[in-house]
Every structure is written in C-alpha cells, then in structure tokens.
Amino acid sequence: MTRRIGICTGGGDAPGLNAVIRAFVKYGGGRLGWDILGIEDCFNGLLDRPLRVRSLTPRDCQGLLQRGGTMLGTTNRGDPFALSTADGGRVDRSLDLKGGAEELGLEGIVVVGGDGTQAIGLRLMDELGIPVVGVPKTIDNDLSNTDLTFGFTSAVAVATEALDRLHTTAESHDRVLVLEVMGRDAGHIALHAGISGGADVILIPEIPYDPDRVAAKILARRAKGRPFSIVVVAEGALPKGAPTDPATRKQRIRQGRGAAAIVMAQLEGRIQAEMRACVLGHLQRGGSPAPFDRLLATRFGVGAVDLVVQERWGHLVCLRNGEIGSVAIRDAVAQKFVDPKGEFVRTAIATGVELGADLPL
C-alpha cells in the first residue's frame, strides 16, 4: 500500500522551508512513490473543515528551491491543544486534529518547526498516537542538538550586507549607526554578522553590556581619526542591570523601545554624536535562501524521508559535525547560546570588537 505522509511548517518562517518541502516531496513522493500531503498553516489545516491539505508532487515543487517563505503557510497560533478562540479563551481541539489525520489516512506527519512546534508534535505522538518526524527550524540557530539550522546563514547574509551598506554611508558622515538584528535570547546572528561585517561594537543577550565601555570604544576610534562607529545589537541585548523578565520586555517593545533605541538612549548622555538606527526586522526572514541554506534544507528534507523509512518516529533530523543524523525530539529542546568564553567571542575581541564587557581574550 502506498504510504501517505503529511508535512507542515510552523512558527516564524525561515529561508529554506520550501527547500525542505521540495526535497521531501522529490525523494519521498517522486522517488519512493509516497502520497505526500501538504498541511496548510501548520496544524491548522487539519483542524479546519473542509480540511486544508493539498497533494504534493515533484511538479508542484518547480521553482521552489529558490523561493523564501513556505508554500504551506505557517503560524504561531496553531497549538491544537490550546487554540485561541475569538473571545480570547483557549480550547483543546486536538481530537479534531486526530480526526483530520485519520480521515486522510496519514501514517505520520513531518513537522518542520522550532522548539514550540516540535513540542506540540511530540504531544501529537504521545497523546494522540500520531507518529511524527521533526525537522528543526530556527533562524536564530539557537538549538543545541544541531550544528546549524537553515535560514541562519541567510539571515546573517542580510545583516552583513546591511553592515556593508552602513559602512559606506557612515564613513562619509561621522556618525554612530546602530543596526538591530534578530536574536531574542541568543546572539548568534549579531555575532556572526558583526564579525563578518566589521562592526565596531557587538551587543548580544548573553553578555549584558556596560554602556560606558561602548561609549569609550566610540571615543577611542575618534581619537584615532575614525569618527564613525557601527554598532550591531541583537534585539534581546540589554545593558547590565536592566530587568530581563518577559513582562518588562513586552512593555518595552510596546513602547517602541527596542534594543537599538535603548542603546542610543544609553549613549546619548555619554557621547556627542549623531546617531541613527536601522531595524532590519522581517527583512532577515525574507528573500531567496543563501546557497548553504538551500543545501542544508535539502539535506534535512532527505533526512526526514530516511527517518520515515526507518520508522524512527519521534526523532528530529540534525546536523552533527557536518553530517546528517537524528536525535530524539524529547532530547532536543535545549537552547544553544553564545559562549562568552568561546572561540567566536574571542575572535571578535582579537580583531578589536567591543562586546560591552570585560572579557578575557
């Protein structure tokens, strides 16, 4: 009997999602002859009636490799165990989902998504008996059980290109330019792009920063005849001593006080300088994936087929020491942070970058 496998994408989109879908369909559908059903908007496609799923064949994947985003749509509001209702409440619709999967005769579902989505996937398996295979997705690259995730390289490329642009204009004007990049909890994007783009200051969530050090760096550059400075700041970076609880963070964001605005406010009292902020936001998620991300996503898609063939349900594809492998989803939740004593931070310091704290070289 022909295998019938579903695939869905959840959480924020990342360049490479379409490449995962394409590889899964080309290998599983085209080569192995499975029925592949694409489920729309993460799990929501199985909750709605009529069901929102579509049969996917290699032909549907033409031109998909180069395209950012996800052809299946995605959402953060798709937890079938606690779905938001119109009146702001929550309702458990997981049985509807189970019904949908049974109606379609799905043998299992490939869940492409981040921590939250994988945790839901695990509950589908544990509580509803729906076999799942996971493919990790975090543009922030902050997942501990895989060397790299797709989308990260593309996001770093966008941020680095922005730094290249800012350099030319900063050099003409004697300004401090502050670039805010993604990274709520982990500073990988800021650190990679900051080094690649030749930033003078890099501020990340893992290293609460001392504004005096940042100001001193800018002044030292001026004293050496370099009157402009470029600061990269992760959206989750904060000065030392600032409250980091989620409620305060939310309030800050509501007030339009993002990380870049906070840095500039801290510097204003300390140095005289024209300052400008640039917040990349969703530009980092968009556009055609970098070649590396297309390749990694393709490898992940192939890896997902392999896990289904091997019936390693409950496992997540991962990259370890450059090779595709797998790990139990349940063991894969830990976040991966920038190590303040690690090689990347040390590389930054060695090449003259200020990280806002007194760190050993």
Add this chain to the structure above:
Amino acid sequence: MTRRIGICTGGGDAPGLNAVIRAFVKYGGGRLGWDILGIEDCFNGLLDRPLRVRSLTPRDCQGLLQRGGTMLGTTNRGDPFALSTADGGRVDRSLDLKGGAEELGLEGIVVVGGDGTQAIGLRLMDELGIPVVGVPKTIDNDLSNTDLTFGFTSAVAVATEALDRLHTTAESHDRVLVLEVMGRDAGHIALHAGISGGADVILIPEIPYDPDRVAAKILARRAKGRPFSIVVVAEGALPKGAPTDPATRKQRIRQGRGAAAIVMAQLEGRIQAEMRACVLGHLQRGGSPAPFDRLLATRFGVGAVDLVVQERWGHLVCLRNGEIGSVAIRDAVAQKFVDPKGEFVRTAIATGVELGADLPL
C-alpha cells in the same frame, strides 16, 4: 599655467558621489592636466587651519567607481556664512573660506550637492567672488531641472529588494508589512520602488491618504484569498488632515512616530491584522552604486569639467531628455514632485495599487 580647481561634496551622501569625483579627476586631472584639490567635509576643509584639502590624481581614484559614500566626507553643517558655534550660536566665517581658497590659488570650485549646498555655492560666487560649478545631488530625485539624479536608482533598488524580501515572508504569514522609505517632501522613491516591488499600497507626501481606503484595500485582498498586504510609505507621507508644519513633524519624529508607525496606528482601529514595520533608513544611502548611477555620475563629472573648460561659472550640470546639459544654478532650485495625475501614478492605479485617495485613472 596649470589650472587649479577644488571639488567638494555636501549634504547627505548618495551612491555615486565618488564616481563624480573620479570622473572629474580622471578627465580634468589626468587628461587635461589640471591640479585638482579635494576639499574635505564640504566647505569645512577650507575653513579649518591647517586647511583640509588633498591633491587628487587618477591614482587616488582607483577602485572608487564602485564605492558608495564620498571619499571627501560630507556634512550638512558646513554653511560658512552661518556656521554653528559650540554655544549654539552662528558665526559668519565666509571670509576664512575666501582666504583658504585664495591661499590655495583655486580658480574655482566644483560643488557637488543638493539645494542647500548649491545655494551656498551661489553665495560663494556672488558675495565672495569664488567661481563655482554645480553638480546636482539628491537621492530623492526631487530636483526640477534634471531628469534624474544619481543615487536615486540605487535607493530604489535597495527599497525594491526589501519589498522582494518582504513578499516572501508576508506570503507565509498573513500579515500587513509596512516599509518606510526615504522621501520627506517627494514620493519618487516610494512610487518607483512600490511599483517595481509590487506593493499593494503606496503612500506619498504629495497625496494625503485616507486610512479608510487603505484598510478597504487590505480587506478586499483578504476577501480574494490574499491575506497579506505590503504597504510602502514615504517618510513624509501623512493621512489627510494631519498637520504638516515642520514643528509638528519634528515633534513626531522625536516621539519615534515615523510615517510607518502612523500608518499602523491608523490601521489598528480599522482592521484586525498582525502588522510589522521595517524602516530602511540609511541602508538606502549605502552600498555600491547601481550601474546606472555610476554611469550618470560619471557623465556628471565629465560635464563638470566641460563647464569649467567653457568657464560657465554659476552653472549646474543636468540631464535633460537623456542628454547632459547645464542650467544656471540660480534657476535650478525648484523641487520636483510626483504629479498625482501623472503617468507614474496612473501606472500604479492601473495595476491595482491603492494610493490612499480617489484618483482618476
């Protein structure tokens, strides 16, 4: 006797400034054998003692064509007739400038800059007797006496690429994404990039917008199964009825209420949608110039040499019907606005773009 000509760049930087300098130096210096002196930071290089000028030869221009920014630096605070002092006052230092120019034996100065800089150049000539030739520079393309200015095409390219990126992520998420681009008084960048990037809504200073129309467009798209929308807004665009005086504008900006934030606030009461803003800011000024801007800037630089050869002092290089010409600086001040009844607006409307007002097709 060898001619000795100065060149300086003023106002906000624009991709192509270096290409103007290079062409002027290669032709005037390399081919015609003039002494070319680059004056740093607009007119400031002639005010400071020691003078901040440097001799420029073709060799100094290697690799310059591709580089954004300006090797000479630029500033908006360089009016020698009314220079800011440390205590916030103003002082007329134009005689120092005259002295500097005389000390160097400058026969004339090529002034590359926008309206403000050209007006100062004219005073140098009229009041101090320093001959000038002008090269227009406005990244906003809002100068009435030239078809196009360099930098504009590059800025449109940055904004269009941003729209391309936003499209992929918007399609995955059912969101309203608002992109704020340059254009305080004129909406050329927003209109060109908006059409080129396939925006659904384009809001420009010349057409005060009705938020109800914008909301209706977004809802109409949803009704047709397109749940995302992309809005491009020029930084100077405002809803109809909003006060447009400079003081109010400044206050708005101080409060972090840029054009994108205002649009989102207007929409919030009218539609239910996740909205995200992206403010490009200085990214639009940075980076390597687009090929067209390199070519136009090179033509302008060659044109400036021609004006000096012809001793058409007081004239500005310009592009008219695709050909390089010149116009008296004194006649060249009028701003060029988007014509709400013009072909570009009509093109937008014809292809389904909402401009926030009831305009005839």
Add this chain to the structure above:
Amino acid sequence: MTRRIGICTGGGDAPGLNAVIRAFVKYGGGRLGWDILGIEDCFNGLLDRPLRVRSLTPRDCQGLLQRGGTMLGTTNRGDPFALSTADGGRVDRSLDLKGGAEELGLEGIVVVGGDGTQAIGLRLMDELGIPVVGVPKTIDNDLSNTDLTFGFTSAVAVATEALDRLHTTAESHDRVLVLEVMGRDAGHIALHAGISGGADVILIPEIPYDPDRVAAKILARRAKGRPFSIVVVAEGALPKGAPTDPATRKQRIRQGRGAAAIVMAQLEGRIQAEMRACVLGHLQRGGSPAPFDRLLATRFGVGAVDLVVQERWGHLVCLRNGEIGSVAIRDAVAQKFVDPKGEFVRTAIATGVELGADLPL
C-alpha cells in the same frame, strides 16, 4: 460584449517580459474586465491543435513581477508565414494561425517582441486582418524609436557586476581579463557596462578596433604600475579589416572563435600577459529584472492596454523623452547604434577608456 485579447512573447527572452504580461493582465483583465488569453511560445500556440493558449487573470500573475523569463514561453522559430518543417523546408501556416485566432474570437493580439517578431505581427495585420499592438523588446537596446527597452538595464547590471568581480581578482594577479557581453550589432551593453564597471578597454561593433591601440593601452597601464587590465568586448566587435559578412561570422562562431577569443589572439602576438576570457552568454538574460526594467515593462504593459482601448492597431508602445507614447510599427524598425561621436563614447574617452580607434574627445 467582453473584449478578448491575446498576448504573446517572441524572440530571445529579456528580463521584464513577465512584468509586461502582468501589467497587461492586471489593467486589461482585472480593471477593464477583458478576457486575456496568453498564447504559448510566441505564435506557435495558435498554430498547434489543440490550441496552446491559457486564460490569464490577475491571480495567475502573482509573484510574476519579480520573475525573469516569460511565463508564456518564447521562440525564434515561430514565423507562421515560413515555419520550419522537420525536413528543413519551410511552410506557410499563416492561415492556420488565422483560424486559431478566429476560433478563439480574438479581437486583437498584443505582440511583445523584437524587430523580427514585430515584422511578423505587421504581416498578421496586413495580410491576415488580425489587429495587433506591439510592445518592443530588445535586450540590446538597439531600437531607434524608443529611448530604452526593458531588459537592457538588467543585462548591463549583470555585466557590470561581472566587471566588479573581475576587478578584484585581476588586481591580485597581473592579468588581462576579457569579458564578452551581448551585442551582435550594437555595443550599448558593452559601453554602458564598461563605463559603469570601470573597464580599461571597450570594444564595440560600431568601432572596428586596432589591436595595436589595445596593446598599447595595456602596456601604458603597466608602465604606470597597474599590471592588470580589463577588456569588455561586445560579441559583434571585430578588429578593423576583418570580414563582417554573416557567413564569415557564422563560421567563426562554429569554430568557437567568439569576440573574446579573437581579441586574445590579436593580443597574443603583441604583449606578454596571462589572459583569461569570461563569456557571460545567457547569464545576461536571466534572473530577476532590475527595478528599472520592472517599472518600464509595467509602463509598457499599461501602454499596450491604452493602445487597445484607443484601437490604435498597428502601433508600438515606446518611451520618448521619458514618457510613454506610441509609433506605427511600420516606422519603428530602424536599429539604433552607438554613435562614435556621441556623448557616451566621449564620456568613456574622457575617463581614460581605450575604444580601439583614434576618436576625437
């Protein structure tokens, strides 16, 4: 009664063809409510049975603006008056085409294509009574009745980017790098890209080159401590005295002796240097259109609708002094060449470029 209009694309593809189709469909189909039929592979879609046409609505044009190529396909082998047969002969199938158009009830056809395609379009109208409107397409920009054609700016961008790349590697190695770009009869691409990309030598069909001058330029650069040189050569450029008849040209190409190879052969006896060629070929036609081309193509598509509305059959959309207009197809055939005494050539010379001939500045 609903208008029913066909649209087809012919000749070599150019970035922006899809944007023309999209604008035509959005305006004519979406706004004015016409039935638009896309004809596949130029006129061939009307020759085959079953007919190869598809109804086009704005929905079919989603994501089309950014895409290079043409969704309708194109071909150079679509002359219905003289169609190639399997045995190498020719057959007139124009009556089949007429039959196809009548069967579909087409009121007229919008023909997007170059000289050859437009000439066929005119015969459709004159000999078969099928009304046509033309949209010009030549990536070489060599059409006399329009300031610019879409695709040209994109091709120049590809060639300029290639020059930027070659510069970095040439500077490291003391080499002569020869870049061959499109331009069989006209050198616009070579000239624009060569100036924009800072080439040292630009060779175009309109100016037969003297290899001694090219060699002298390279040696002069060496003498000044610049041991590398970059040569841009249009595919149709030839040394002076070389036979330019079509038969010889074809033979040359068959022997793999393109313009770059010929230049290198000419230089080999004259200078000692490592030389490398790079032939861009179809890279210049591919990829997402430059913003300017998307805009121009959109304006052309809107202009085509206007011509249909005005029933100006037999006319071609064009750009004149920056504005969209039209011209009778029958008057639009003349090719536009680079003027050896024109401003662009003069700009090149003034900035130190060698064009291979003794030209006045």
Add this chain to the structure above:
Amino acid sequence: MTRRIGICTGGGDAPGLNAVIRAFVKYGGGRLGWDILGIEDCFNGLLDRPLRVRSLTPRDCQGLLQRGGTMLGTTNRGDPFALSTADGGRVDRSLDLKGGAEELGLEGIVVVGGDGTQAIGLRLMDELGIPVVGVPKTIDNDLSNTDLTFGFTSAVAVATEALDRLHTTAESHDRVLVLEVMGRDAGHIALHAGISGGADVILIPEIPYDPDRVAAKILARRAKGRPFSIVVVAEGALPKGAPTDPATRKQRIRQGRGAAAIVMAQLEGRIQAEMRACVLGHLQRGGSPAPFDRLLATRFGVGAVDLVVQERWGHLVCLRNGEIGSVAIRDAVAQKFVDPKGEFVRTAIATGVELGADLPL
C-alpha cells in the same frame, strides 16, 4: 623586543585572503604590538631588490574585510627554489629569499596558500631555517585536513546565482544550458552549487560520466513536459573512458575544448536540442567574500596569530568539526575528493539529480 612577522599570499586568489591579512594584522599588530610586514606577490617580494614588503598596521586594513582578492598580490610563479628565468630555464634563488628575510629580521612568515605554496613554505623552514605558519587556501575546498576553506562558499554562491539566472531563461526557451564551474580535480563546487541551484545533471571529476545517461535524463524531463535542462559540469569532469593524463588535458584546453564543450559534443549526437554553454571562469574568484568566508578567514587569521604565539612553527591552521585547530603542514597535503557514496552525492540522487553514473541511493 618587538616581534617581526611576515605574511604573504600565494596561488590563485580566493575571496577571504584580505580578511585573513586583516585579522592577522589587527590581532598580531594592533593588539599584540608586533611588526607585521606584508610580502608582495607571494615570496617574490623577498627575492626582488629592493625588497617588496610593506609594514601593515590596522589602519592599512580599513575596508579590507569586504574586499575580494589580496592586497599583497599573489602568483603561482613564486617558487624560490625553482624560479622561471626569461629564457625558460629554472634557477634556485632560495638563498636570496633567505637573505631578504634576514635583512628584515623576520622571526617567521605566515604563508597563506594552497598545497603548492605550503610545500614551498615547508622547504623554507626545513632547508633555509625560516620558521613558517600556514593558513590553507583552496577555493575548491579539496584539502583533507580542514572541514572547509574560505573562498569555497563564495564560489558556490556565484555558481548558484548563475544557476538561478539560467533557470529563468532556460524555462522560457526549451534549451539545454551547460554551466562550467571550477574544480579541476574535485567536484565540491559543482556538487554544492548544483544541488543548491537545482541542476538537473551534475558532472564531477570523481565520477566519469556516461553521456547516454545524461541524454536519457534530458529526454525523460521532456517527456514529463519539462523541455529544458540545466547541466553543471566541473572543469575537470570527463566522460568515462576519456584519457585523463595531464598532457591530454592541456591539449584539450589549448584547443578550447573545456568540460562544457565536451559535454555538448557528447550530447549532440544523442539528442536534438539547442544547447548553450556558460563558463564562469574567474567570476568565481572575484567579488566580495560571502559572510561565511569573511568569518572563516578572520578565524584563520586569528588562529595564525595563536600559532605564532605558541611558536608552533610548521603548523597549518585548520577547521575541524567546526572548531579552529592546527595540523602539521607535512601531514596536511592530501586532497579531499567527493565521495561517490557519500551523503552529498546521495542527497543529489535522492532529489532527482543525474550524476552520469549508476550509483546506489
């Protein structure tokens, strides 16, 4: 006493060379206070009199990170033990080099280069007593003792972008497009770019190809309604049975019969199709390094400083399992080839790519 260390770059250039120099100078010179001397054109700068070396400080490295190529120049003709003479002979000038190094008081030399250059470096150390530290450089990524080398990611990006471009034009025209990429001995670039760019056929030196399989793939695509195909071929790929000895290879190249031309000749007898070749050549070496290469090169430069500090002369920086380490140069010579049974080849096959041989999935 201040340390004085030389640095030079040898072999073909690769994007990232400047980033290595910059990091080495910023850390060794700026932070640790060493005298850094840049040696021009690999070892040649130490052979010529006057010596061609320049003192390098962090100020000299401004803007260097983004720049492709190498500021120090490079050459393949710099073996001081067997230097080419004007009359085609060879001369050992290693003692001159030793004299140069002694005159400058160099404590050691950091040699950035490929196999050949490293082998020479080792002889400097073994035979002349000049301590060296190596930094690996091969754009082909074919070095066995490091996971990755800088430049490779940039080259793959150029090739992938070319494939993206070719896709749009191929789809419009029903053609076979053949892209020839670098890779004389190893097919890493072709394989990575081919998968990332969605090639239909990938031909690499490690897998001699059967032209019948390639033709069959193209025909199979046609039968499925996909009348175009994209073939990526590494410059060293050959049909099975073809002589692979160096003399034959050289002769082929002299006759302009590169890998792409050979593929097309093989296909011509087997299928009816318009075919076009595109040979990227030096475009793959040029341009600004990809962010990943800038980061890796920076890490290598920092690693080189560490090796000097630790006086691990005779060692080469490398990347192992994502971390910077080192290996004795003498052990680092083995080339790394694509494993026909490895994961990358398998990924290609699984997603439908034809590799020209009967390989197991």
